Amino acid sequence: MEDETFDDISESSSVGAAQRVFHALSSAPRRKILAYLSASGLTAGEIADRFSMSKPAVSQHLSILETAGLIRREKQGQFVHYSLIENNLVNTLNGFVQEVCPVGRPIKKESQARARRKELP
Amino acid sequence: MEDETFDDISESSSVGAAQRVFHALSSAPRRKILAYLSASGLTAGEIADRFSMSKPAVSQHLSILETAGLIRREKQGQFVHYSLIENNLVNTLNGFVQEVCPVGRPIKKESQARARRKELP
DNA sequence: AAAGTAATTAGGTAATTGCTTAATTAATGG
DNA sequence: CCATTAATTAAGCAATTACCTAATTACTTT
Numbered sequence: 001m002e003d004e005t006f007d008d009i010s011e012s013s014s015v016g017a018a019q020r021v022f023h024a025l026s027s028a029p030r031r032k033i034l035a036y037l038s039a040s041g042l043t044a045g046e047i048a049d050r051f052s053m054s055k056p057a058v059s060q061h062l063s064i065l066e067t068a069g070l071i072r073r074e075k076q077g078q079f080v081h082y083s084l085i086e087n088n089l090v091n092t093l094n095g096f097v098q099e100v101c102p103v104g105r106p107i108k109k110e111s112q113a114r115a116r117r118k119e120l121p
Numbered sequence: 122m123e124d125e126t127f128d129d130i131s132e133s134s135s136v137g138a139a140q141r142v143f144h145a146l147s148s149a150p151r152r153k154i155l156a157y158l159s160a161s162g163l164t165a166g167e168i169a170d171r172f173s174m175s176k177p178a179v180s181q182h183l184s185i186l187e188t189a190g191l192i193r194r195e196k197q198g199q200f201v202h203y204s205l206i207e208n209n210l211v212n213t214l215n216g217f218v219q220e221v222c223p224v225g226r227p228i229k230k231e232s233q234a235r236a237r238r239k240e241l242p
Numbered sequence: 243a244a245a246g247t248a249a250t251t252a253g254g255t256a257a258t259t260g261c262t263t264a265a266t267t268a269a270t271g272g
Numbered sequence: 273c274c275a276t277t278a279a280t281t282a283a284g285c286a287a288t289t290a291c292c293t294a295a296t297t298a299c300t301t302t
Contacts, residue, residue, distance in 0.1 A: 026147030
């Protein structure tokens, strides 16, 4: 397996996939980066420009997001282009919600949101 | 300010509701507690028994989960009974997913899960 | 090949976290 | 009312985090 929402019942090192995702999401700057990337891919520099912290600090956040499988890194010449990987985020959060909640609640809200937009099959 | 999924564009103290929820979820023991509580309410002691760490440490985790609005605390005699508050968890995660992802992806997965179970309206 | 730009790595530090044990508060039963 | 059990608060500490500046790597342009 490779799921890990329930994490190590067996009390181990806490470096599962879910752990990496949830840790990545626990930081406001990192969530902000994801939000920026949801609009469009950006270079490391463009992302850093949107923050008041130093470039290396932002680079570190990007690396954590990448390790969590939430964003992808593509080198283009001297630039590094980052973009969102939606699946891992959605699957991890969704899997967790499914496990913790007796199912049913989330659907209503999502159905509403869905109704307001175009349908993808 | 009180929503904060997008967090402080304005660069502030990062103590929003979303911040509290995501921080709460970033810990494996805390996610484990939520999973236990998804099955049934439990007293602080019953929860602590399921971990190898000390009772005060577990108590602290419970307090963080409560502050995040993910669980509720009810004193019953000399016991303290904890139980899950599903709404806050689901709404926060759902809201975040809606914001970061172009909508549509989560629904399919949840619909599948829903089909496998009984329908709540 | 030298200079400039983009990005990361390295090294250091103050603040925070995640636990511990000891002390305290609160409810129950003899 | 004293002892016991449940739970939290308090105090302290090792390990980690989140940032910084300086140095390095890698690509581009002249």
